[in-house]
Amino acid sequence: MRILRASDYRRMPWKNGGGETREVLVSPAGAPLNEIDWRISLATIATDGPFSTFEGIERTLSVIQGAGIRLMVDNEPPKLLLDSSDPCTFAGEPTTSATLVDGTIVDLNVMTRRDAFQHSVRRLSCTGQRRLEVSASTTIVFCQRGEVQLASERLGPEDCAVFDDDTGSIDLNATEPSELIVIELSSHR
Template sequence: MSKLIQYASLHATPWKNGGGSTTEIAIAPNGATFDNFDWRISLATIAHSGPFSLFPGIDRTLTLVSGPCVVLDVGNERKVALSEREPVVAFPGELAVSATVGDAPTTDFNVMTRRARCSHQLERRVVRGFSTLERRSATTIVFLAEGESLAIISADERVAMVRYDAVVLSTEDVWTLEAASATVFIVDIIPNDEEDE
């Protein structure tokens, strides 16, 4: 069976530097910490400008969910304005990254994978009516970033979601996404041994 993670059941943790908070959505293996997770998915609210924590050996992807814009200075090499126009940025966790926010905070979807064990792919998809999702990896997570509701349907299951809910899909190969209008993030977690096949 697929695992529905209801946003209403989750809790935000303030950052140590006071610049925002993080709501953990899913982590593997179960009970893992920052020191030993294989992968981690969360929502981060950035309320004040400041540096990100360093995560050596971790690959990260940030995607804007709500808010006007946040400018990221990535390793003093490039600046990225994370906004509706350019909503996704990927970077190694060991790089020094600082965020500059404007008058309003932003909420960002954050995917982290430990490079020695796995990698990830993130797809932003707009669903109006129906959309087919074919599984591409052993672990697939669907997150409802925008829209009131979304149904995820397979031959054996129907899972109903509201905004900011997530689903870790079971091993069914083909799913149908159904919504009047929704933006979803589809995350595939790919173990390193799967990449070598």
């Protein structure tokens, strides 16, 4: 298990230059955006506008702070995403944009290269002790809010724990009601 702290995430501009992202984790390490197998990042969206396009990439977006956004992907009806909504998965190629519901939001973005990896993202409410069953090659437990203990490590807001090549179970102990996002990444190779 590796612990990644919110204060250590690398800051970088969006691909389209419209804002800033904090890169939580990328594979391979240090890969430029056009060469990633997968990437997890946090983005602050302060204005309505277009999303960057990513050829060959599957994306999942989860709002973690703020009133929410309306996500428009291609010609589909807008999807309202709140900080309690199920994560929203969409292809990286279509024209995509968002309008803010009421002010700035922060989202958690998971991207995988379709021909190499697949991912699943789910929200998990946790109070007290809970066992999480996992079967992916890499599992990330991201703390949206609250505080959770994993073995001898504590996760606070926007911290995460990374489990590589672990299958089985992860024991969680929320010291207060907590909201987590569980990301599972599996290789096609």
